[in-house]
Amino acid sequence: MRQNLTHILSTPHLLITDGAAGTHLEAMGCDLNDELWTAKVLKESPQLIKQLHRDYFEAGADFSASVSYQATIEGYTKQGLSESEAIALIKASATLLLDARDEWWEQQGKADNRRYPIAAASIGPYGAFLADGSEYRGDYELSAQQLRQFHQQRIEILWDQGVDLIAVETIPRLDEALVIAEIVQELGAKCWITFSAQNSSQICNGQEIAECIRALEPFECVVAVGVNCTAPQYIGGLIENIKSQTNKPIVVYGNLGNSYDPNSKTWCEHDKQGVTSYLEYARQWKALGAKIIGGCCGTTPMEIKQIFSNID
Numbered sequence: 001m002r003q004n005l006t007h008i009l010s011t012p013h014l015l016i017t018d019g020a021a022g023t024h025l026e027a028m029g030c031d032l033n034d035e036l037w038t039a040k041v042l043k044e045s046p047q048l049i050k051q052l053h054r055d056y057f058e059a060g061a062d063f064s065a066s067v068s069y070q071a072t073i074e075g076y077t078k079q080g081l082s083e084s085e086a087i088a089l090i091k092a093s094a095t096l097l098l099d100a101r102d103e104w105w106e107q108q109g110k111a112d113n114r115r116y117p118i119a120a121a122s123i124g125p126y127g128a129f130l131a132d133g134s135e136y137r138g139d140y141e142l143s144a145q146q147l148r149q150f151h152q153q154r155i156e157i158l159w160d161q162g163v164d165l166i167a168v169e170t171i172p173r174l175d176e177a178l179v180i181a182e183i184v185q186e187l188g189a190k191c192w193i194t195f196s197a198q199n200s201s202q203i204c205n206g207q208e209i210a211e212c213i214r215a216l217e218p219f220e221c222v223v224a225v226g227v228n229c230t231a232p233q234y235i236g237g238l239i240e241n242i243k244s245q246t247n248k249p250i251v252v253y254g255n256l257g258n259s260y261d262p263n264s265k266t267w268c269e270h271d272k273q274g275v276t277s278y279l280e281y282a283r284q285w286k287a288l289g290a291k292i293i294g295g296c297c298g299t300t301p302m303e304i305k306q307i308f309s310n311i312d
Contacts, residue, residue, distance in 0.1 A: 003118055003164045005190055005223050009249045014286055014311055017063040017120075017253055017294030018056035019304045025052060027300065035131040036079065039071035042089045043081075046096055053100035058108070059301035060308020061294065062115050064101065065167045068093040069124035070131070072154060090154060094121055094161035120167035120192075121158035125176055126150055136196055136229075138172030138205030147179040155180070159189045166191035170229045170296075172204035174212045185221040192224035192251050192292075200237025203227075209238055213245040226251035229296040232281040239288040249291035254281065256298030279306045286311055 008015070021038045028048050034040050041048055053064045071093055076086035097119050105116060126142060127134035129150070134140055142150070155166060166184055168191050171177045177193050184191045195203040195212060203209055209227070216222050225248050227238050232254040242250050256278065282293050293311075295303045 002162065003116070005118070005165060008115075008118065009223060009291065014290075014307075015062045015115075015292045016060055016304060016307055017251065017292055018053075018061040018065060019059075019253075019295035019299035019301060020255075020297050021052060021065070021067050021069070023298055024055065024300055028052075036075055037070045037128075037131065038067045039069070039075065039089070039093075042067055042071060042093055042096075046092060049093070049096045050100040050103075053097050054104050055301045056304055057101065057104045057117055059304040061117065061304055063118045063120050063165075063167075063292070063294070064097060065120040065122040065169070066093040066097045066158065066163070067122070068154070068158060069122040069169060070128045072129050072150075074150070075129050075131075087157060090157050091161055094119070094158050094163050097121075098162060118164045119162075120165040121155075121161070121163040123151065123155060123158070123166055123168045123180065123191075125171050125173075127172060128170065135170045135172055136198075136204050138176075138203075144175060144179050147176050148183065151180055152183050155183050155189070156187060159187055164190070165223070168193040170194070170196045172196050174203070174207050174215055177212065178215060181216060181219040181222055185219055188221075190221055190223050192226070193222055194226045194228040194251055194253070197227050197230040197234055197238055200234045201241055208241075210241045210245050213242050217246055217248075222248065224249040224251045224292060226290070226292070228253045230254050232256070232276070232278065235281065236284055236288055239285060239290055243289050250289055251292035251294075252285050252290045253294035253296045253299075254278075255296045278303045279310060282307050283311060 030041050049067050056064050071090050073086040101117050125135045168180050197203050235252050235254050
């Protein structure tokens with residue numbers, strides 16, 4: 001049975017989502033320099049996916065997202081898999097998460113008096129399938145119908161596996177967010193939608209975040225809105241802009257402020273001397289009104305544990 005998100009999101013306490021999948025899988029020894037990125041691990045080392053989720057639950061995450069951000073039928077078939085094999089791997093991303101959650105809960109979480117975690121299915125933008133960094137530009141030319149054709153089947157597959165939430169992530173353009181919201185609404189599912197942003201007021205294709213949040217307001221299926229995979233110094237201003245347009249819970253999970261190289265599929269570290277810590281940013285975001293906080297590229301279970309241990 002799916003969890004009651006309305007009840008869970010009404011709690012007065014901060015909720016914590018997980019950190020980066022790719023960063024932690026690389027720390028486990030995975031080579032992600034591939035067009036499938038983390039989705040290749042579903043095929044090669046599914047046991048590591050379960051360990052990934054468990055590590056984030058142990059660190060304090062109330063939510064964890066499946067490793068399906070870049071797991072698409074088009075992406076898998078492009079690399080030689082059949083459509084049925086691709087669908088099986090997309091399904092596996094959800095079942096590995098659900099199994100990891102329930103195993104952790106029975107072995108540890110229940111005894112530690114933790115919240116029963118929410119299982120979210122990650123949906124990335126069309127730009128993630130292109131694997132050229134365009135989820136940070138949104139400069140692909142697709143019609144609303146083409147976007148629907150790309151997203152619909154995968155969303156239906158993942159929802160049918162029994163997840164609690166569709167986590168729509170790193171969306172660089174409003175029209176794509178609206179298409180996905182329509183699919184989720186028609187399915188009777190629930191989602192959050194988070195945009196990638198280029199500064200404190202604009203998403204990655206230049207549209208104002210306030211305009212995007214306002215456009216999503218009529219969709220009851222969208223239970224939270226926010227930003228992810230965005231430089232942390234911009235997130236405070238983005239929260240202020242989002243808050244001006246909605247009373248829905250705000251979800252934020254930034255990256256560590258590094259720059260992405262689409263050729264090597266890696267994040268290039270900047271000089272961190274004098275830079276605000278991720279924990280301090282998280283404290284600021286909570287004070288500004290963020291309800292759900294976690295981490296994106298560059299973050300690890302360590303950042304999630306710091307948030308869990310130091311912010312109520």
